[in-house]
Amino acid sequence: MNEQDTICAVSTPAGEGGIGIIRISGKDAIGIAGIVFRSGKKKKLEAAPSHSLHYGRIVDPSSGEAVDETLVTVMRAPATYTREDVVEINCHGGMVPLARTMALLLAAGARQAAPGEFTKRAFLNGRIDLAQAEAVMDIISAKTDLAHRSANKQLLGGLSREIAALRDKMISLLAAVEAGVDFPEEDVETGTGKPLGAEISEVITVIDKFLSSYVFGRILRSGLGTAIVGRPNVGKSSLLNALLKQDRAIVTELPGTTRDVLEEYVNVMGVPLRIIDTAGIRLSHDLAEQEGVRRSLATIDSADIVLVVLDGALSLTPEDRRVLGEVKGKKAIAVINRSDLPRKLEKIDWPDVQISLSCRTGTGLDDLRNAISAFVQKGAVGPQEHPWAVNQRHKLALEKSRGSLEKALAAAQAGLSPEFIALDLRDALDNLGLIIGATYTDDILERIFNDFCIGK
Ligand SMILES: Nc1nc2c(ncn2[C@@H]2O[C@H](COP(=O)(O)OP(=O)(O)OP(=O)(O)O)[C@@H](O)[C@H]2O)c(=O)[nH]1
Ligand SMILES: [Mg+2]
Structure with missing residues (x-):
């Protein structure tokens, strides 16, 4: 091009x-x-x-x-x-x-x-760096105010400044180590007077801080993966429709209505939810339904939070118990549906958060929205709001950088010659540079800008 x-x-x-x-x-x-x-x-x-x-x-x-x-x-x-x-x-x-x-x-x-070519030129001509270019895309695709605010901060250079500051620190570390290359018999001392190992550990701590914002960023960009699960006919699809405020999924009085997983976005108090309605979980001889159940179970695995729907107007069934068993270990909320009918469901001791509601009348839906939002606020699902939110590409670069720093640290602690330490430090520096595009390849640019829309 x-x-x-x-x-x-x-x-x-x-x-x-x-x-x-x-x-x-x-x-x-x-x-x-x-x-x-x-x-x-x-x-x-x-x-x-x-x-x-x-x-x-x-x-x-x-x-x-x-x-x-x-x-x-x-x-x-x-x-x-x-x-x-x-x-x-x-x-x-x-x-x-x-x-x-x-x-x-x-x-x-x-x-x-080509897609993203205007923004790519803004990068190549030095107006913005790569993290800022990615923020342009995040702004366009932001689904909630919170996601938009975070992307805006990134476009204004929040993340870039922090990464640049960390790179500066690593560059002076590297310079100190490389200066020591001519004097291998001397201990490697850095300008600050701190031992090299301590300096490297500090850098690792900062990288960990960046990495800890990944889940927050992922939720902002792709939504909090929210699986609705339960045995057939408890009202899972009705719950999806109620949260969306539209008749998206087919609802019938017959068990086994939903066969495929169905995904929709909804904004719940500023948190973008990617809600996934699933097939009811039960033993079935129907091949299509068996496949649906398999997908439901896979959805539980990959979800950030699981809404287990139970029928409040009936006693707990063995199928309900199986579903609760499948969800153990996940962040979960029990949604006790059909509160418009007399309650027959016995007390359950798990999950801790249980919301009684009626998809038919809408009573209790706000309680569920509050409970989901509270999960996110508490940091129970993904950490709290960060000043930045790294994406998948940043995460990989940070992890590689961290790996090289660990090696440099081990080399420093083992008293290896500075050449080895410098090699790993340079590697760590290069990987960190990928985030803002201080280092990049055509391949990386292609991958980033191909996701853009034409005309941006
Ligand atoms: N009384 C009452 N009925 C409800 C409520 N929510 C759903 N229903 C009814 O329950 C039946 C099943 O609802 P669905 O939403 O299709 O249930 P599902 O869990 O998605 O079922 P499958 O897809 O078969 O697993 C329908 O007839 C709904 O109208 C409720 O709050 N109160
Ligand atoms: Mg359904």
């Missing part, structure tokens, strides 16, 4: 809207836009000052046909999203005006941008 090309893409979502925006970036952005833009006053875009807005028409230069009425923004490098010249064309927000304008821009010499 050529970084010198001038690129363009529709930056607004597909479909019909008030306006649709095409973004162009690169050294020929203004010239290319000028080929298809005509202002009433015969003003030339090429002469436009930076950050100026121009009213006119998009015109097919080969036929002279006016394709759309438009407002065009001209932004000159370097104070732009990509640090290149950027033009934004506001078209009418329909598929056809946008597609026809795009076709004219491509004919005029622009190239269709």
